[in-house]
Amino acid sequence: MALVCIEPLTPTAESHARELAxxxxxxxxxxxxxxxxxxxxxxELMIGLGFVDTxxxxxxxxxxxxxxxxxxxxxxxxxxHIFRRALGxxxxxxxxxxxxxGFGQDAITALCLGCEVxxxxxxxxxxxxxxxxxxxxxREDESVHSIFEKLSVVEADAGVFLTQVDHADVVYxxxxxxxxxxxxxxxxxxxxxxxxxxxxxxxxxxEVLFHLAYEAASQRxxxxxxxxxxxxxxxxxxxxxxxxxxxxxxxxx
Numbered sequence: 001m002a003l004v005c006i007e008p009l010t011p012t013a014e015s016h017a018r019e020l021a022x023x024x025x026x027x028x029x030x031x032x033x034x035x036x037x038x039x040x041x042x043x044e045l046m047i048g049l050g051f052v053d054t055x056x057x058x059x060x061x062x063x064x065x066x067x068x069x070x071x072x073x074x075x076x077x078x079x080x081h082i083f084r085r086a087l088g089x090x091x092x093x094x095x096x097x098x099x100x101x102g103f104g105q106d107a108i109t110a111l112c113l114g115c116e117v118x119x120x121x122x123x124x125x126x127x128x129x130x131x132x133x134x135x136x137x138x139r140e141d142e143s144v145h146s147i148f149e150k151l152s153v154v155e156a157d158a159g160v161f162l163t164q165v166d167h168a169d170v171v172y173x174x175x176x177x178x179x180x181x182x183x184x185x186x187x188x189x190x191x192x193x194x195x196x197x198x199x200x201x202x203x204x205x206x207e208v209l210f211h212l213a214y215e216a217a218s219q220r221x222x223x224x225x226x227x228x229x230x231x232x233x234x235x236x237x238x239x240x241x242x243x244x245x246x247x248x249x250x251x252x253x
Contacts, residue, residue: 003125003196004037004052005029010044017042024125038196040125045139047132049125049192060189062103062133065140072112073144082240086222086247087170089113094169099158099213103189104130106174106224107151116150118168120158123197127155162212171213174224175206175232207233214250221250 007029008017014028020040021028029039029052037052041059050059063069077084083106087094093114098107101119103126110117121127131153137144154161162171176193194200201209210233213221223232227246236248 002038002198003040004034005032005039007039007041007050008043009041012044013042020047020128038192040129045136047129049129049189049196051192051195056191057188060192062130064108064133064137064144069108070141072109073147076112076114077109082242082247083109084113086238086240086249087113087115087172088220088249089115094219096170096172097162097165097168097213097216098172098174099162099209100172100174100176101130101153102126102174102176102193104133104153106172110172111147111151114150115170118152118154118165120154120156120161122155122157124155125196126193127153159209159212162209162216165216167216167218169217169219170222171217171220172222172224173206173210173213173232175209176200203232214252217252219252223248223250 003024003026005027006017006021006024008014017028020042026032032052035053039050039052041048041050046061048059048061051057087096087110093116096110096115097118097120098110099120101107101121104119107117107119119130121130134148134151134153138148176197210221210223220237223236225232225246225248227241227244231248233250237251238249240247240249
């Protein structure tokens, strides 16, 4: 399932909504006769994703100005935090490529560690929503400018990008495989990504991306996995486990 329509939430947002509808070659919501699918919602300042079926909940917006994010921007992450340990962040800031950026949560978390981050995302729709979240954060709080100036959001196929970029210290991968079983509910943003970007990457495709990431990284590749999921490729050098996820680390010799 792909993007099916654009919905302006206010009359003043209609012009922008029409521009996006032309770019992505989809109708406005009022002209879409279907009852399912993913839509882009547009207001004067915000761009988000939602389900056409409003029974599935309100639209999702990338928001880096929540209390939790503001606290993280100030305090960073504890030295023993598994994400810090997985990336290998010590005293020297690292150059990180998040090759599967999605809505940018992990990329921004790396920023909070002082890293320089290139967030790579293939979907132009997802990139638009992510960039809107960054712009709103910069507009709302000048204190985060010094953090976000280390971020580059790149719309590109990760496999192609990794063959062209200068070596990074770390390449980070968060594979999106097939949807989980019906008994397992994922967060709204993940459900939206799954529906928008389906079909998900195959294991073979992700293995190819891993090897490209390994060539591009000078220090390590980090792969985010479900806690009990199989390793993407051969046994990792280290694994750092949380309550529901783990980070498999492949250190280059």
